[in-house]
Amino acid sequence: MNSPRAIIHLSSSSLISFLFYGLAITCLTSTTVSASYDGNETDYHALLSFKSKITHDPFSVLTSWNHSVHFCDWSGISCGKRHKRVTVLWLDSQGLEGSLSPHVGNLSFLRMLSLSNNSFQGTIPHELGRLSRLRFLYVDENKFSGVIPTNLSGCFKLEKLWLAYNKLAGSIPKEMGLLSKLTRLVIDDNKLTGGIPSFLGNITSMELFSAKENPFGGSIPDTLGHWKSLAGFGIGDCNLYGSIPHSIFNLSLLVNLSLSTNHLTGSLPLEIGNQLPNLEFLQLRDNELTGVLPPSLSNCSKLGFLEMSRNNFSGKLTIDFSKLRDIYSIRLSYNNFHGRGEADDMRFIDSLKNCTKLVVLGLYNCNLMGVLSISVGNLSDQLTKLSLGENELFGILPTSIGSLDGLTILDLDSNRFKGKIPGTIGKLQKLQYLSLFSNQFSGPIPDAIGNLSLLNELYLFSNKLEGHIPSSLRNCSKLNYLDLSYNRLSGKIPKQLLQLPSLTNYLDLSRNSLYGSIPSEIKNLKMLSGLDLSYNNLSGPITSNLGECVSLTELYLSGNQFQGIIPFSFSSLGGLGVLDISENNLSGRIPQFLGEWKSLEYLNLSFNDFEGEVPTVGVFANASAFSVLGNDKLCGGLVTLELPNCKETGSKKKRFPVFIVVIVIAPTLLIVLCCVYLLCKKKRNSQPSQSSGSERFMKVSYGQLLKATDGFSEANLIGEGGFSSVYRGILDSDDEKSVAIKVLHLQNRGARKSFVAECEAWRNIRHRNLLKIITSCSSTDFQGNDFKALVYEFMPNGSVHDWLHSSAYTSKLNLLQRIHILRDVATALDYLHNRCQTTIVHGDLKPSNILLDDDMVAHVGDFGLARLLGTDLNQNSSSGVKGTIGYAPPEYGIGSEMTSCGDVYSFGILLLEVMTGKRPTDDMFKEGLSLHKFAYMALPDHVIDVIDDDAIVLQSTEANAKKVEECLAATIKIGVSCSVDSPPQRMKIEIVVNELQRILDVLQNI
CATH class of the missing domain: 3.80.10.10 (Ribonuclease Inhibitor)
Incomplete structure (x- = not known):
């Protein structure tokens, strides 16, 4: 029998075993x-x-x-x-x-x-302020919105903060000044406002500050000069005003300095090169800086990139580039570097021979005067771009230019070079762009140009070139733009030139002394957009092979000696927008197909020998769109032409009695009508009701669009709106051309209605200045969700909004381009309002909906708010979305229905924006001031003060400058007249088209 102590001992031992076993089980069950x-x-x-x-x-x-x-x-x-x-x-x-x-x-x-x-x-959580140990925060290149959290100051150990390429708004919080250990702050490409605050100067540890592409406004604070360790400083495109503080030039450790695309004024300190000896990158382009370009920049021995373009620098260019051995890019265009009373502005070229890394030398439009010396051939063998156009260079072009065998771009236009074009230019085997126009070159075009097998564009117009067009041009197998106009060239048009399939953009041989007929080989240029052979001595009939150039949008044959009739093959040229065959010896009747072309905007048949009746349809319905002057045998047409009435022909011929005709024909006609009716009925019953309107479009599935856009990747995203996202894609097809795919956000209210509206609008409209729709897709995605998309022709030059307001577009629209675009848009509106079977109101006309093709031709797109007047389709209620703020007419705001007058108002605002460069929602338009009033107050004598600086091109003579000012005033007047508050008082769109065309004609003849 066990003793009590033994029992107690056994119990304790069992308890310990039990507890150990239980702990083991617990550990096992919680291991994962x-x-x-x-x-x-x-x-x-x-x-x-x-x-x-x-x-x-x-x-x-x-x-x-x-x-x-x-x-x-x-x-x-x-x-x-x-x-x-x-x-x-x-x-x-x-x-x-x-x-x-x-x-x-x-x-x-x-x-x-x-x-x-x-x-x-979404927003950056303010809870990040709890991370007191955080040293590096990188959230750049996302889609964060909202403000910068104020309590990021709680991250007091923060050294690097990257917030760039988001959608952050508001101002930089003052608490950020407490981040005393911060060395790098990168906040590029957001929507930050409120200026660059002075308290940032308290962060004396700063080594890199980059805030480009934010609409900050204000000036550069002097306190930023406290950043003694600063190596990188970038605040380009920040809407900054005032001068650059002198304290900035005392930051001797600066390596990169970029203050481009602002409104900075004043001059640079003469000692800048001594104050900033470590500079490697200096970019001050697109400002309003004045004074000389300091010679001390020669002391920045590490400088590699120098860009001072588009300022008001003056005085002689005296930088000694021989000290800048690491320089690879010199961009100084659009300044005024002419030395007073001297003609040796080009001596600096001699100092560039030691710059063996030089890739770009840009001095376009700098008022330089002098001779281009033979030393130009000593420039770097890495030089790819040499731009010296629009200066006052004279003398001969040295043969040593042929030594620059790395060049891809050579731009020497608008100077006073004379003598022959050196044959050594044929050694530039990598050349893709050659521009020598508007000089005084004489003699023949060298055969050696045919050696430039990579050449895309060749501009030799407005010189004194003689002899034949060299047949060696056939070797320029990539040539797509050739302009030899306004020379003294003779001989026949070489057949070899017309066998270049690459010639797709423009061929201009006008204003020469070419003779003979148009070679039949012209048929090879099936993709050519523009052909100008006007004002030569060409003769014979117009070859019918021209009808095979089916891509032509402009054809000029005026001022020659062509005979015979207009070939019937021209009926294939339905895409022509301009046809000018005036001042020839053509005869016969005016072909009816000319009145059937929908895209034809201007037709000139004047001073020929045409006879018979002038049509009254198509282009012939608008007296300002065509001309038949100097054809004495024409009759009929519009009353405004004041031509004689056409005589009735065959009125005296013997006719069968009417009752016999009726007896013979009526039964047969009745039988035919019955057959047609039964056939149509059978066809209608055997086909879906939607098919007839859609069979001409290719069919695409959701899967095809997914593949075309690489899964609708953000890399292919080219635009977003309230109802849709637009992607660039490539559909599986033979030509593999890029398309724009508009995917509807069906979860957003109104998106489905927008899709229907756009489909209805596109169903029957076609015009050169409307975006071309390829197809649509109404299906489901792979999760079974509704999916709707529209596929359009891709417009490679983006939108008018991009050209006006995006910093990504370094070049800007010139005056002629702007007027051309406005004329294109007005023409499209005229078509929608007056030339469609059903009047169409666009409803959302604005710069972002005007897209530009390769040739900068404007195309109106986005018909998501369109309305077809006189139908039950897409009727807008008074509470529906009508246009965009700033562009929608005032009557829409009080519930009025959409009308064509509303489109005219939007066009007026668009015109004023294009000409002034200012959005209608600009911050300056407050307290009763609007874009309309801003422009109205400038009429008639102060228009030049409101025009966008990039649009104005000063002319060489006072008379021309006056003509330009008159054209500017006339254009602004159109915009003001279109954007008045009262709809009945707005200018008619057809009048707008005529007025803009008149303005264009004046500008093109200056």
Whole structure:
């Protein structure tokens, strides 16, 4: 029998075993969970919250974030060795979409948060301010909106902060001045306003500050001169005014300085080169800086990039480039570097021979005067672009130019070069662009130009060139634009030239002394857009082979000696917008097909020997769109032509009695009509009702569009709106041309209605100045959701809005381009309002809806708000969306229905924006001032003060300058007349077209 002590002992031993066994079971059952966070539940749950906010993970980078492994082993995570707490969260360029969880603020040991180049949306959580150990924060290249959180100042150890390429708004919070350890602040390309604050100067540790492409406004604070360690300073395109503070030039460690595209004034300190000896990149282009370009820049021995274009610098260019051995880009165009009373402005070329890394030399339109010396051939063999156009260079072009065998662009136009074009130019085997127009070159075009097999564009017009057009041009197999007009060339048009399939853009041989007929080989130029052979001595009949040039939009044959009739083959040229065959010896009747062309905007048949009746349809219905002057045998036509009535022919011929005709024909006609009726009825019953309107379009599926856009990737996204996103894509087809695919946001109210409206508008309209629709897609995606999209022809030159307001477009629209665009848009509106079977109101005319093709021809697009008057389709209620703020007419705001007068108002505002460069919603338009009033008050004598500077081209003579000013005033007057508040008082769109054409004619003859 066991003693009590033995019993007690056994009980204690059993209890210990039981407890140990229970603990083991507990450990085993919780192994998978503890493996995930090892006791650090805060970090674990914070990371799971981060994952829960991710809506798209295309590379499955977060699949490793699960319970099976410790979070320190998850993708993109690094932990401290001692505490196993998260110190780094790095998920750059993973295609992640979603929002940033505020629980990230619980990762209290975090030292680096890097989410660059993803698609995070929403605001930056203010909880990030809890991360007191954070040193590096990279959230650039996302879609964050809202303001910069004020309590980021809680991250007092922060050294690098990258917020660039988001949609952040508001001003830089004053609390940011407390980040005393900050060395790099990058906030480029947001929507920040409120100026660059002076308190940033308190962050004396700053090494890099980049804030370009923000609409800050204001001036550059002098306090930024406290940044003694600053190496990089970039605030381009920030709408800044005033002068550059002198304190900036005392930052001797500066390596990169970019203040481009602002409104900065004043001059540069003469000692800038001594004050900033470490400069490698200096960019001050597109400002209003004055004075001389300091010679001390020669002392910036490390300088590689120098860009001072489009300022008001003056005085002689005296920089000694021989000291700048690392320079690779010199861009000084659009300044005034002419030395007073001297003609040796080009001596600086001699100092460039030591610049062996030079790639670009740009001195276009700098008022330079002098001779281009033989030393130009000593420039770097790496030079790819030499631009010296629009200066006052004279003398001969040295043969040494042929030594620059790395050139791809050579631009010497609008100077006073004389003598022959050197044959050595044929040694420039890499040349793609050659511009020598508006000089005084004489003699023949050298055969050696045929050696330039990579040449795309050749401009030799407005010289004194003689002899034949060299047949060697046939070797320029990539040539797409050739202009030899306004010379003294003779001989026949070489057949070899017309066998270049690459010649697709323009061929201009006008104003020479060419003779003979048009070679039949012209038929090879099937893709040519423009052909000008006017004012030569060409003769014979117009070859019928011209009818095979089916892509022609402009054809000029005037001022020759052509005979015979207009070939019937011309009926294939239905895409012509301009046809001028005036001043020839053509005869016969005016072909009826000329009146059937929908795209024809201007037709000139004057001073020929045409006879018979003038049609009254198509282009012949608008007296200002065609001319038949000097054809004495014509009759009829519009009353305004004042031509004699056409005589009735055959009135005396014997006719069968009417009753016999009726008896014979009526039964037969009745039988035919019955057959046609039965056939149509059968056809109608056997086909879907929608087919007839859509069979001409190719069919595409959701899968094809998905593939064409690489999964609707953001890289292919080219625009977004309230109802849709637009992607660039390439459909599987023989030509593989780019298309624009507009995907409707069907979850947004009004998107479906917009799709229907656009389909109805596009159903029957076609015009040269309307965006061409290719097809539509109404289907479901792979998840079974409704999917609707429209596919358009891709417009490679973007929108008018881009050219006016985007910093991505370094070149700007000139005056002629702007008037051409406005004429194109007005023509499109005239077609929609007056020449369609059903009047169509666009409803949302604005610069972003005007797209430009390769030739800068304008195309009106986006008919999502369009209305077809006189139908039951797409009727807009008074509460519906009508246009865009600033462009919609005032009557829409009080509930009026959409009308064509509303489009005219929008066009007027668009015209004023194009000419002034100012949006109707610009901040300056307040307290009763509007874009309309701004322009109205400038009429008639102060118009030049409101015109966008980039649109004005000063003319060489006072008379021409006066003509330009008159044209500008006439254009602004059109915009003002179209945008008056009262709809009945607005200018008729057909009158607008005529007035703009008249203005164009004047400008083109200056």
